Amino acid sequence: MDDKSGIAIRAMLRIGTWKLEVKTGVYMLDKVTCEVLQLPYDTKLVRGQDTPFERPSATEKSIAKGVNELIKSGTPYDDELEFKTLKGDLIWLHVIATRKLENGKCTEIFGIVQDITKSKKSQETFYKQNQLLNLAEEKAKLGHWNWNTKTNTFVCSENMARMIDVPSNIPIPMGTLLSKVNTEDKEYVEKQLALNLKNKFFNNFTHRMPLLDGTIRMIQVSGDIHLDDNGEIINVIGICQDITSYKDIESELVRKNELLSFAEQKALLGHWDLNAVTNEVFWSANLYYLFKQEQNSKLEFNTYIGYVHPEDQAIVTEHFAKARENRRFDKIIHRILLKDGTIKWILLMVEVIVNEQDEITKLVGTCQDVTEQQLQEAKFKGLVDSAPSATFIIGTGGIVQMINKEATKLFGYATQEIIGKPIEKLIPPRFNEKGAIQKDQFLTNMKAVTIDLGEDFYMIHKSGREIPVIATLGPLQTDEGLIISMAVRDITSDKIAEAKILKSNKALEILTKELTAQNHQLADFTQITSHNLRAPVSNLNSLVDLYKLMEDEAERDELFKKFETVISHLTLTLNTLIEALTAKSHTSLERSNLSFSETLTKTKEIFTAEIERTQAIIKSDFSEVDVVWYHKIYLESFFQNLIGNALKYKSDNRIPEITVSSKITDGKVTLSFRDNGLGIDLDKHGHKIFGLNKVFHNHPEAKGIGLFMTKTQIEAMGGTITVTSQVNLGTTFTIHFI
Amino acid sequence: MQNPFHLCIIDDDDIYRFTIIQSAKFSKIEHKTSVFPNGEEAITCITDNLNNPDNLPHLILLDIDMPIMDGFQFLKDYQAIESKLSRPISIYMVSSSVDPEDIEKAKSYTSVVDYLSKPLKSDKLKEIMERTLQNLNV
Numbered sequence: 001m002d003d004k005s006g007i008a009i010r011a012m013l014r015i016g017t018w019k020l021e022v023k024t025g026v027y028m029l030d031k032v033t034c035e036v037l038q039l040p041y042d043t044k045l046v047r048g049q050d051t052p053f054e055r056p057s058a059t060e061k062s063i064a065k066g067v068n069e070l071i072k073s074g075t076p077y078d079d080e081l082e083f084k085t086l087k088g089d090l091i092w093l094h095v096i097a098t099r100k101l102e103n104g105k106c107t108e109i110f111g112i113v114q115d116i117t118k119s120k121k122s123q124e125t126f127y128k129q130n131q132l133l134n135l136a137e138e139k140a141k142l143g144h145w146n147w148n149t150k151t152n153t154f155v156c157s158e159n160m161a162r163m164i165d166v167p168s169n170i171p172i173p174m175g176t177l178l179s180k181v182n183t184e185d186k187e188y189v190e191k192q193l194a195l196n197l198k199n200k201f202f203n204n205f206t207h208r209m210p211l212l213d214g215t216i217r218m219i220q221v222s223g224d225i226h227l228d229d230n231g232e233i234i235n236v237i238g239i240c241q242d243i244t245s246y247k248d249i250e251s252e253l254v255r256k257n258e259l260l261s262f263a264e265q266k267a268l269l270g271h272w273d274l275n276a277v278t279n280e281v282f283w284s285a286n287l288y289y290l291f292k293q294e295q296n297s298k299l300e301f302n303t304y305i306g307y308v309h310p311e312d313q314a315i316v317t318e319h320f321a322k323a324r325e326n327r328r329f330d331k332i333i334h335r336i337l338l339k340d341g342t343i344k345w346i347l348l349m350v351e352v353i354v355n356e357q358d359e360i361t362k363l364v365g366t367c368q369d370v371t372e373q374q375l376q377e378a379k380f381k382g383l384v385d386s387a388p389s390a391t392f393i394i395g396t397g398g399i400v401q402m403i404n405k406e407a408t409k410l411f412g413y414a415t416q417e418i419i420g421k422p423i424e425k426l427i428p429p430r431f432n433e434k435g436a437i438q439k440d441q442f443l444t445n446m447k448a449v450t451i452d453l454g455e456d457f458y459m460i461h462k463s464g465r466e467i468p469v470i471a472t473l474g475p476l477q478t479d480e481g482l483i484i485s486m487a488v489r490d491i492t493s494d495k496i497a498e499a500k501i502l503k504s505n506k507a508l509e510i511l512t513k514e515l516t517a518q519n520h521q522l523a524d525f526t527q528i529t530s531h532n533l534r535a536p537v538s539n540l541n542s543l544v545d546l547y548k549l550m551e552d553e554a555e556r557d558e559l560f561k562k563f564e565t566v567i568s569h570l571t572l573t574l575n576t577l578i579e580a581l582t583a584k585s586h587t588s589l590e591r592s593n594l595s596f597s598e599t600l601t602k603t604k605e606i607f608t609a610e611i612e613r614t615q616a617i618i619k620s621d622f623s624e625v626d627v628v629w630y631h632k633i634y635l636e637s638f639f640q641n642l643i644g645n646a647l648k649y650k651s652d653n654r655i656p657e658i659t660v661s662s663k664i665t666d667g668k669v670t671l672s673f674r675d676n677g678l679g680i681d682l683d684k685h686g687h688k689i690f691g692l693n694k695v696f697h698n699h700p701e702a703k704g705i706g707l708f709m710t711k712t713q714i715e716a717m718g719g720t721i722t723v724t725s726q727v728n729l730g731t732t733f734t735i736h737f738i
Numbered sequence: 739m740q741n742p743f744h745l746c747i748i749d750d751d752d753i754y755r756f757t758i759i760q761s762a763k764f765s766k767i768e769h770k771t772s773v774f775p776n777g778e779e780a781i782t783c784i785t786d787n788l789n790n791p792d793n794l795p796h797l798i799l800l801d802i803d804m805p806i807m808d809g810f811q812f813l814k815d816y817q818a819i820e821s822k823l824s825r826p827i828s829i830y831m832v833s834s835s836v837d838p839e840d841i842e843k844a845k846s847y848t849s850v851v852d853y854l855s856k857p858l859k860s861d862k863l864k865e866i867m868e869r870t871l872q873n874l875n876v
Contacts, residue, residue: 531803534834535751538856542757545860549764566753684811 013114020047020097020109022071036093036115038085054084063095070099071106080116092120134158141242147223149197149233160240165212182208182216192221200225200233206243217244261285268369274301276360290346290369292338309335309343316348324360327352333370345374390488396481398422410490412462423486426459428466443482448474456495459488468495521715529577536570580712583634591629596622596662596671603639610647614656618643621661625669628737634713638671641706642733646675651728669737676730682723689723743769743871746795748780748812749832750804754856758799761860767867776804777812784819784827791825797870799858800850802833802840809833813847820849828870830854 010016016033020026025047034041037053045051047067055063059081066077077097084090097111134157137143143160147153153171161168164180174193181189185207192205202223209219223238261284264270270287274280281299288295291307308316312334323329329350336344347370353362381402384391390407392400400418408415411426418425427435434453442449451457451471458466467490474485543562550556600620604611611618628635643658650656659674680689690711714721718738725731745762747755755773762769772795774780780798787793802809809831816829831844834856844853854862 530837531835534836535754535803535856538834539751539753539757541857542754542761542859545857546757546760549860550760562753562756569753684807 010112015112015114017112018110020067022107022109033113036085036091036113037083038087038089053086056082056084059083066095066097067109070097070109074099074101074106077111080120091115091117093117138162141245142239143241144237144239147236147238149236163240163242164209180209182210184208189221196223196225196236197233200227200231202236202238217242218247219243265289269366271364271366272304273365274363276362287367290344290367291336292340292342307336307338309337311335319348320350323350323352323363327354327358327360329363329365333374343371344369345371384485387487390490392423392486392488394423394484394486398424401483407488410461410467410488411459417462428458428460431457442473442475446475446477448472468492517715521712525580532573532577533570536566536573539566540570576709580709583709583713583716591631593627594630594632594635596620596626596628596660599635599639600660602636603643606640607643607647610644614647614650616647616650616656616658619657619659621659625662625664628669628671630737631717634717637713638710638735641710642673645706646673646677646731649731650675650677671735671737672732673734674730674732679727679729679731680723680725681727682725686723690721741792743767743797743867744793744795745769745771745867746774746780746798747771748774748777748798748804748809749801750775751801754801758858758863761858761863762867764860765864765867767864767871769867777807777809777815781807781812781815781819784816784823788819788822789824794823794825795827796825796874797867798827798829799832799854800829802831802835802844810843813849817847817849828873830866832856832858 011032014032014036016036017030018033019028021028027045027047029037029039029043029045031041033039034043039052043052062079062081066075066079069075070077077095080092080094082090082092092115094114094116095111097109099106100108100110102108137157137159141163143163144157145160146155148155148171151171152174154174154177155171156164156166156168158168164177166172166176166180178186178189189205189207192203196202202225204220204222206218206220209217211217220241220243221238222241223236225236226234228234264284264286268286268290270290271284272287273282279301281301281303283293283299285295287293288297293303305313305317316332316334319329319332329352331347331349333345333347336346338344347368348365349368350363350365352360353364355361384393384402385404387404387406390410391404392407393402395401400421400423403415403418407418411418424432431453435451438449438451438453449472451473456468457471459469459471461467470489470491472487474487476483476485540563543559543566547556547559550559597620600618604618610616639660643660646658647656654676657676659672661672661674663670663672680686682689690707711721714735720736722734722736723731724734747758749755749758752775759771759773762771772783774783777800784794800809800812804812807815813829827849828851829849830852831850832854833840833844836855841853844850854866
């Protein structure tokens with residue numbers, strides 16, 4: 001070739017020449033070489049000496065070795081070497097060298113360098129991309145292939161080759177490939193491939209493939225058929241993907257979905273979602289079932305609303321509106337009215353899904369058929385309502401959850417005024433302390449118990465009036481915690497009856513006392529009467545007998561005198577008894593305000609002579625009370641009787657001293673007569689003291705009537721008289737006015 | 739007579755005492771009488787004459803209702819000294835009371851021979867005196 005044109009061509013191709021004189025070791029580089037190496041023109045390099053440009057060690061070694069070999073044995077040198085130019089650029093050079101022999105000895109090495117940086121780079125890039133592709137294929141469990149339809153051979157990518165265990169990048173007959181396919185699927189695969197060719201269109205298909213370790217993988221085959229201008233197939237390129245795991249996931253999903261459907265069915269659940277942007281609505285299979293809607297019928301959001309019971313529509317629509325506002329949906333129980341007229345209770349819960357801009361993107365809801373629970377609750381409510389006594393259902397914190405009609409009637413509140421409020425609202429605060437203690441006991445024992453606070457228990461009516469009640473508490477453990485049922489019975493009528501009975505009882509007791517007292521009096525009276533009348537009568541009998549026996553006139557005269565005595569005694573006794581009877585029957589004698597001091601003065605006047613004779617001292621003390629509402633005659637009679645007695649039964653050893661005093665004890669007036677006279681032995685005679693004709697001393701004037709009458713009169717007026725005494729010291733009589 | 743029948747009347751009713759004394763006269767039994775208006779005086783006298791049989795009565799007609807010490811109170815005291823008596827005494831309780839309680843109470847005292855109710859007829863009195871005499875002679 002003409003060297004000039006050769007040079008021009010070489011320049012175009014960036015091929016440079018160089019020469020190495022073996023003897024001198026000097027390199028001669030041509031223009032292009034220098035350009036390539038970015039060296040100044042006509043640079044001389046010496047073998048063995050450092051070059052002004054950098055050479056990686058691999059390059060150095062290769063050159064050194066290659067040159068040596070060339071010189072020695074003439075082995076041609078052909079290598080691609082990396083250099084760093086003077087300016088610092090990395091270049092790749094294709095270096096070829098040969099030797100020139102002179103007389104059998106190598107005198108010259110000459111060769112060319114070609115700048116292959118670009119192609120090297122693209123080669124590298126290409127290589128890298130290939131690596132990437134391989135990696136991608138590996139990760140994606142992909143493999144690609146190239147099908148030469150004319151030779152019916154396949155060339156498989158690395159990954160594919162690895163997957164199916166064939167050599168990569170060399171044509172493999174279809175038969176070999178097919179042998180990898182699962183036996184049962186072989187025919188199918190063949191058919192598919194044939195079909196694809198026929199149609200000149202690749203339809204994807206899947207087949208199974210057994211691995212060496214025995215596992216079976218699912219392989220999806222997809223591809224592209226390339227046609228030339230005449231519509232003839234050039235080749236087919238495609239990929240095979242191991243979709244086993246996808247298939248597993250898919251079947252897992254299906255299974256889970258089935259489970260979900262099953263669960264929904266059992267739980268009477270259904271779910272739906274609404275895409276807020278597209279307004280697309282999806283209903284789960286069970287939701288269709290619950291709503292008795294045909295599967296796959298057209299759905300909108302309003303389809304749901306359409307099923308809501310007319311009475312509940314307002315609430316439900318409001319709920320949804322609120323949800324759109326607040327981005328939150330509070331669960332709600334509402335009724336639905338199905339096409340066939342069935343009514344069901346649905347518990348609706350909705351999740352509102354928003355995006356970053358706080359716009360609603362989706363609504364996801366579940367609907368649960370809680371008809372059964374509602375019916376149960378209705379039944380429960382019905383039971384509570386029909387309970388014969390006022391009943392409260394109380395939850396945690398003492399909050400009333402339910403009350404029945406009787407309760408509203410008894411306490412005067414409307415249902416909503418009580419529900420949600422604490423039961424304490426109806427209990428007077430004074431019971432709080434004791435009530436808390438009993439509540440704790442109740443909670444510990446968990447047994448039904450009647451509230452017993454040791455006093456009458458009351459609850460408060462709306463009007464503030466207190467109602468006497470008996471309340472019973474019964475515990476019930478539920479999943480939601482402890483609820484207490486409280487039955488309250490109004491015992492107002494019981495209390496009234498109780499009060500009446502108590503009153504009657506008291507009246508009866510008083511009556512009994514009075515009757516007993518009267519009975520005693522009667523008994524005494526009877527005894528007194530029988531004895532005091534019989535004695536004189538028996539005497540008369542005896543005297544009559546004697547009269548019959550006597551003959552002497554003088555004796556008979558004597559006898560007659562005795563008759564007189566007895567008869568007058570009898571008369572006196574009869575009169576006394578009649579007087580006593582009269583006193584007893586006159587229970588409502590006229591009373592007036594009488595003064596003790598005045599009465600005493602009058603009495604003293606009556607006994608003036610006696611007082612003088614005995615030198616008696618009569619003292620009085622009416623400072624506490626001087627007035628009494630009493631019957632005049634009786635009062636005067638007491639004074640005369642008791643003072644008379646005191647004077648009569650004075651002691652011979654001392655001057656009689658009589659003290660009359662009045663006191664108020666427990667709101668009742670008492671009057672005392674104390675003397676220092678003979679005294680009475682109460683042990684011996686105490687029980688006879690107020691009897692008729694009981695005389696304890698041999699006193700000529702002792703007739704024994706006075707005290708009997710006094711007692712009778714006092715008791716007729718409703719009072720009592722008592723006596724204390726000590727022999728030879730004195731006696732005290734005390735009258736208790738009522 | 740050495741030891742005439744000694745009749746003792748313990749009663750506060752003087753008319754009754756008179757009738758008994760007169761009745762006793764009609765019995766034609768020789769006797770002497772002593773009277774006491776109440777139990778206290780009677781027991782005092784008996785106590786004083788425990789060892790003096792001549793002064794002790796053979797027969798006592800004892801009333802119940804007497805002041806200071808009544809018939810039952812007398813009996814109580816009497817029983818305390820009964821064993822010391824030099825001669826036993828027959829005691830008849832006489833009363834106008836027909837209260838069964840009194841009758842029973844009287845009969846419960848061993849010292850009481852019998853309970854008689856007033857009026858005591860003269861023939862009854864005679865009968866008692868004769869009986870007592872008989873017991874004495876046995």
